Amino acid sequence: MEFPLEYKAILESDLQNIPLTNLRECFETIMNRYKYDSGKGNSLINSELEAKVYGAYRLPSTFKAVSEALNHCLEIYNDDLKSIIDVGAGIGAASLAINLILPSINKATLLENNKYMMGVGNNLISSTRLNDKFQYINYDLSKDNLDITADIVVSSYVLNELDRNSRINAINKMWNMTNKMMLIVEPGTPEGFSLIREVRDYLISIGGYVVAPCTHMGVCLNTWCHFSTRVSRSKLHKDLKGGDAPYEDEKYCYIAFSKSMITPCENRILRHPQINPGFVELEVCSKDGFKKIKYSKKDKELFKKARKSDAGDQI
Numbered sequence: 001m002e003f004p005l006e007y008k009a010i011l012e013s014d015l016q017n018i019p020l021t022n023l024r025e026c027f028e029t030i031m032n033r034y035k036y037d038s039g040k041g042n043s044l045i046n047s048e049l050e051a052k053v054y055g056a057y058r059l060p061s062t063f064k065a066v067s068e069a070l071n072h073c074l075e076i077y078n079d080d081l082k083s084i085i086d087v088g089a090g091i092g093a094a095s096l097a098i099n100l101i102l103p104s105i106n107k108a109t110l111l112e113n114n115k116y117m118m119g120v121g122n123n124l125i126s127s128t129r130l131n132d133k134f135q136y137i138n139y140d141l142s143k144d145n146l147d148i149t150a151d152i153v154v155s156s157y158v159l160n161e162l163d164r165n166s167r168i169n170a171i172n173k174m175w176n177m178t179n180k181m182m183l184i185v186e187p188g189t190p191e192g193f194s195l196i197r198e199v200r201d202y203l204i205s206i207g208g209y210v211v212a213p214c215t216h217m218g219v220c221l222n223t224w225c226h227f228s229t230r231v232s233r234s235k236l237h238k239d240l241k242g243g244d245a246p247y248e249d250e251k252y253c254y255i256a257f258s259k260s261m262i263t264p265c266e267n268r269i270l271r272h273p274q275i276n277p278g279f280v281e282l283e284v285c286s287k288d289g290f291k292k293i294k295y296s297k298k299d300k301e302l303f304k305k306a307r308k309s310d311a312g313d314q315i
């Protein structure tokens with residue numbers, strides 16, 4: 001699902017009267033902090049303007065990555081999910097995505113420890129008339145404890161900001177908050193995947209059931225399981241980052257676990273399908289490991305499905 005234009009307009013409106021040189025300077029400062037200071041437990045957004053620029057630049061991408069990951073999960077597990085806890089919610093991308101995909105949601109609790117992110121998020125929530133459903137709580141995932149639960153607990157692009165020692169503790173807290181399903185989304189880098197693999201191993205060891213993207217609960221043989229989603233770029237996005245391309249590809253990794261037993265999908269497509277005259281070849285992850293599957297015209301529906309499929313889809 002694309003980031004709604006209404007949300008984009010709200011996020012960008014405050015930035016319209018600020019000179020572009022100031023916005024670019026702010027953007028560079030944020031990018032440098034994300035590059036050199038992430039993973040140390042330090043605050044990466046340190047002013048209201050930084051939170052606004054972060055929102056305008058990153059929300060469409062994190063929103064789209066969470067939407068895609070959630071849609072993959074819902075094909076496997078969809079048990080009347082009514083409430084969300086969004087850990088390290090930032091401006092609320094993950095909750096906004098889940099809320100739009102699942103009309104059953106009646107409550108979203110956004111846990112965040114950065115006052116500037118909360119400020120911009122609260123403005124977006126009230127401007128989109130979500131005040132009755134969405135509520136922020138000032139919460140530090142590394143230090144605080146909170147006795148609340150929700151059907152879905154989500155964290156998107158958060159664990160990589162914590163220092164290594166805090167991560168397992170954070171996962172335990174999130175798992176304790178989970179009634180039904182926990183979804184973790186991280187950048188689609190090798191480091192992002194290694195973090196996701198760490199979470200996978202740990203949750204399997206404490207009794208979680210993998211929902212997606214995995215096809216089994218055995219040892220993962222993938223070296224870099226990641227997916228990509230195309231995000232359209234606004235004029236402001238181009239002005240900040242440079243370049244004319246109308247879109248950019250957001251790479252992400254994710255893992256979702258359920259508290260109840262679940263049967264994962266049989267085959268998950270790992271690469272873009274190779275479409276040949278008369279047949280389609282897919283590279284998939286399955287419980288028997290990686291394999292290539294061919295569907296020819298005589299496979300009728302499966303052939304049609306394979307032709308339209310993409311990396312990340314199940315088949």
Ligand SMILES: C[S@@+](CC[C@H](N)C(=O)[O-])C[C@H]1O[C@@H](n2cnc3c(N)ncnc32)[C@H](O)[C@@H]1O
Binds near residue numbers: 093158
């Ligand atoms: C890269 S942003 C992602 C925000 C949002 N989840 C998204 O997908 O757009 C990471 C967020 O995690 C928050 N965060 C980092 N460490 C945290 C902690 N210890 N407790 C609570 N939030 C934290 C940051 O303040 C920031 O808002």
